[in-house]
Amino acid sequence: MEIGLGEYLALASLLFGIGATGFLTRRNALIQLMSIEIMLNSVNVVLVAVNRFHPENHAGQIFSFFVIAVAAAEAAVGLAILIALYRLKKTIETDKADVLRH
Numbered sequence: 001m002e003i004g005l006g007e008y009l010a011l012a013s014l015l016f017g018i019g020a021t022g023f024l025t026r027r028n029a030l031i032q033l034m035s036i037e038i039m040l041n042s043v044n045v046v047l048v049a050v051n052r053f054h055p056e057n058h059a060g061q062i063f064s065f066f067v068i069a070v071a072a073a074e075a076a077v078g079l080a081i082l083i084a085l086y087r088l089k090k091t092i093e094t095d096k097a098d099v100l101r102h
Contacts, residue, residue: 008049015042029085029092033078040071 015038022035044064051060082092089096 005049005053008045008052012042012045012049015039015045027093027095029078029082029094029097032094033075033082036074036078037071040067040074043067 019035019038019042022038023032026032026035044067047060047064047067049060051058051064054060085097086092
């Protein structure tokens, strides 16, 4: 039994849906950052899956490496913002995020 492109796309859409639901329904900023990471990983699944079915062109894998680099930078900046928020309000709820403005 061979896994086709449809199965990869179904997995990616399921991951993206889980990430989007987590981002939109949770107020905890750490959970929201993890949900964004899940959505970025679903994009990577699509890129690598399409590249698997077109092996002559490695653009999907190369672009996937750039998405991983952006995800790492996003995690570093997001965690720095969360640390600053926690130091000010002792919470990481997104409802209290406007306290960073002075």
